[in-house]
Every structure is written in C-alpha cells, then in structure tokens.
Amino acid sequence: MLSSKVFSELLSKKGFNFYAGVPCSLLSGLIRIIDDDPETPYFPAVREDAAVGLCAGAYLAGKLPVLLMQNSGLGYCLNAFTSLNLIYKIPVLVIMSWRGEDGSDAPEHIIMGEINQKLLKTSNMEYSVLSSENYEESLNTACQKIEDGLPYTLLAGKGYFNEGH
Amino acid sequence: MKGTEAFKEIIPLLTDEPVIHANGYICRESFNIKDREKNFYMIGSMGLASSIGLGVAINRPDQKTIIIDGDGNVLMSMGTLAMIAAAAPKNLLHIVIDNEAYESTGNQRSLSNSVSLEKVAQSAGYLQTKKVTNKNQIREAFQELMEKDGPSFLLIKVEPSFDKSTGRVHHTPEEITARFMKSLSQPKN
Numbered sequence: 001m002l003s004s005k006v007f008s009e010l011l012s013k014k015g016f017n018f019y020a021g022v023p024c025s026l027l028s029g030l031i032r033i034i035d036d037d038p039e040t041p042y043f044p045a046v047r048e049d050a051a052v053g054l055c056a057g058a059y060l061a062g063k064l065p066v067l068l069m070q071n072s073g074l075g076y077c078l079n080a081f082t083s084l085n086l087i088y089k090i091p092v093l094v095i096m097s098w099r100g101e102d103g104s105d106a107p108e109h110i111i112m113g114e115i116n117q118k119l120l121k122t123s124n125m126e127y128s129v130l131s132s133e134n135y136e137e138s139l140n141t142a143c144q145k146i147e148d149g150l151p152y153t154l155l156a157g158k159g160y161f162n163e164g165h
Numbered sequence: 166m167k168g169t170e171a172f173k174e175i176i177p178l179l180t181d182e183p184v185i186h187a188n189g190y191i192c193r194e195s196f197n198i199k200d201r202e203k204n205f206y207m208i209g210s211m212g213l214a215s216s217i218g219l220g221v222a223i224n225r226p227d228q229k230t231i232i233i234d235g236d237g238n239v240l241m242s243m244g245t246l247a248m249i250a251a252a253a254p255k256n257l258l259h260i261v262i263d264n265e266a267y268e269s270t271g272n273q274r275s276l277s278n279s280v281s282l283e284k285v286a287q288s289a290g291y292l293q294t295k296k297v298t299n300k301n302q303i304r305e306a307f308q309e310l311m312e313k314d315g316p317s318f319l320l321i322k323v324e325p326s327f328d329k330s331t332g333r334v335h336h337t338p339e340e341i342t343a344r345f346m347k348s349l350s351q352p353k354n
Contacts, residue, residue, distance in 0.1 A: 018220075018224065043223075043248070043252065044248075044251075045216070045248060046244030046245065046247060046248055047244060049210075049212070049213065050213070050216045050242060050244060050245050050248060051216075052210075052213070052216075053210070053212075053213035053214075053215070053216025053217045053219075053220065053242075053245070054216045054217070054219055054220040054248070055220065056213070056216075056217050056220060057185070057216065057217040057218060057219060057220020057221040057222075057224070058220040058221075058223075058224050059220075060205065060217070060220070060221055060342070060345055060346055060349065061220065061221045061224035061225045061349060062224065062225075062346070062349070062350065063224050065220075079209070079210060079211075080210045080213060082209075083208075083209025083210045084207070084209060084210040084213065087209070087338040087339075088338040088339060088341065088342045089338075089339050089342055089343075090342060149339075149342075
C-alpha cells in the first residue's frame with residue numbers, strides 16, 4: 001500500500017497544481033489530503049466528463065491538472081477524451097480507481113472492471129497500472145506524455161492507496 | 166431576432182476576453198464574423214464549453230472570461246451550472262444563444278421552449294441572470310453584466326437562422342489550443 005500523502009506530495013513536486021474529480025472510496029485518502037491542503041485546490045465535479053472539461057480549462061489557463069475518478073465514470077469521459085483532449089493536445093493526468101479489478105467486487109463494477117483497460121487502449125488513451133514498485137516510474141512516464149500534450153491515466157486498484165474514511 | 170443577428174450584436178462588443186464557444190453553429194457563426202486568438206472553438210465534446218470556461222475563469226481571475234453556449238449544450242450539462250454557481254467566479258459571463266433547437270443537426274427541437282434556462286441558472290446560484298428577446302437589448306444587457314460581479318448568465322432567445330453554407334472553423338484543434346494559450350499568457354493590454 002502506498003501512502004496517499006507520499007503520492008500527493010510527489011504530484012505537487014512534479015508540478016501538478018489543479019485537482020478536480022468525482023470521488024471513489026479507493027481514492028478517499030488521496031482526495032482528503034489534496035482537499036485539505038490550501039496549496040492544492042480540489043474542485044468537486046458533478047460528473048466525470050465535466051471534470052475533464054474543468055481540467056481542460058485549467059490547462060488552457062496555465063495549470064497542470066489532475067482528474068481523480070472511479071473507472072465507472074470512464075464511459076462518460078470517452079467523448080471528451082477523444083474529441084477534446086486527444087485532438088486538441090490538452091493533457092490531463094487521470095488517476096482512476098479500478099473497481100472490479102479481480103472480478104470479485106459489487107455487481108455493478110464487474111463488467112467495467114474487466115473492460116476498462118480495453119476501453120483505454122481502444123481510445124488511444126495511454127495508461128499504467130500502478131504498483132508499489134512502479135509508481136515513480138509510471139508518474140515519470142505520465143509527465144513525459146503530458147509534456148507532449150497527451151492525457152495519461154494511472155489505474156489504481158483496491159488497497160493501492162490508504163483510504164481516508 | 167435571428168441567431169445570426171445576436172452574434173452580430175455580441176461579437177463587436179468583445180475586447181480582449183477569452184471566449185469559449187460551444188460546438189456546432191455557435192463556433193461557426195462567431196468564427197465567420199470575427200476570428201480572434203482568444204477564441205476557443207470547441208468543435209466536439211458537446212456540453213463541455215461551460216466546464217472549460219469555468220476552468221479558465223477560476224485560474225485567471227484577472228481576465229473576464231466569456232462562454233458562448235447553446236441551449237442543447239446547457240441542457241446536456243445542467244449540472245455544470247451548479248459547479249459554476251458553487252465556484253462563483255466573479256469574472257465569468259455565461260451567454261446562452263437559445264434557439265430551442267439542435268440547429269446544426271437539422272433543427273430538431275430541444276427542451277428549452279418549456280424549461281426556462283435563466284431560471285435554472287438563477288436557482289443554481291448565479292449572481293446575475295438576464296433574458297433578452299430583442300437584439301436592441303443585447304448591448305445594454307452585455308455591458309451591465311460585464312461591469313457587475315458574476316457569475317452572470319445572459320440568455321438570448323433567438324429564432325433558428327443558421328445558414329449551412331457558413332464555413333467551418335478552419336484552424337486545426339491543435340492550432341486552436343496553441344494560439345489560445347499563447348494569447349492568454351501574454352500580458353493584458
């Protein structure tokens with residue numbers, strides 16, 4: 001398990017300075033730490049695609065945005081990723097919790113848990129699955145892609161971050 | 166008033182504000198009257214002009230930011246009205262050209278003939294809301310809202326009038342991003 005605090009500090013160190021999203025229990029610790037820090041404003045969005053728009057506007061205004069969401073919101077985002085971020089070269093770091101990773105989650109998460117990687121691949125959305133060994137390397141890769149103007153997703157399974165509730 | 170007439174009233178009133186345009190005929194009308202580097206033409210991602218505009222406004226409080234939206238876009242992302250009201254950027258003016266239709270796709274009716282979008286915005290918590298139906302009211306309403314603290318909402322009721330021969334935005338999406346960001350990073354005039 002990675003400390004949400006360690007990861008949020010790493011994000012700040014990399015220059016990420018705008019946060020928006022729709023919560024997931026798996027990301028509750030990370031969201032709480034970010035929201036509690038006045039240096040890292042967090043904007044609650046009503047739906048994941050609205051958070052994509054908000055992050056896009058923040059990027060256009062000179063910020064480096066992070067979108068925090070559950071994989072259940074991926075479907076809502078596909079039009080925004082493909083007809084906004086990818087074609088306009090508007091990057092965003094997506095931290096996406098992976099409900100249903102091992103097929104044993106609540107019923108509503110099983111199908112998306114099985115297909116979220118396929119959806120990302122099909123949409124030309126590059127991503128890494130976070131592990132305790134690769135998180136620094138994955139974030140470095142993400143930063144390189146973002147510098148090239150591309151969105152990048154970090155998938156975080158259950159228990160990857162310590163929760164905050 | 167026809168939609169085109171509304172654009173002909175609004176566009177000359179713009180000075181150096183960043184303007185986020187909703188997709189469809191909103192982009193095309195504005196582009197063909199006057200192309201500006203500070204215009205962000207959102208050609209896809211329907212519904213997101215409002216959240217993009219919010220993202221710009223809260224991060225550039227020194228810049229009055231304008232969204233030119235359509236009724237179909239607002240109805241699709243009604244929740245974003247709540248996000249704007251909650252974030253409460255003083256520097257945001259949200260203009261909605263309301264033709265009660267999806268005009269770019271063949272004039273199918275929308276729901277705004279029976280749902281008053283300015284009342285929705287007011288209930289959500291926009292500080293200022295105005296509705297105009299005559300083109301002679303646009304200049305005064307626009308200037309008043311530009312002077313007051315927002316978030317502000319200007320609903321302009323129009324009749325569909327889009328001429329399909331109106332050209333599309335000819336910049337590539339990447340060019341739109343690059344020049345918008347460059348113009349926004351330059352010091353204010």
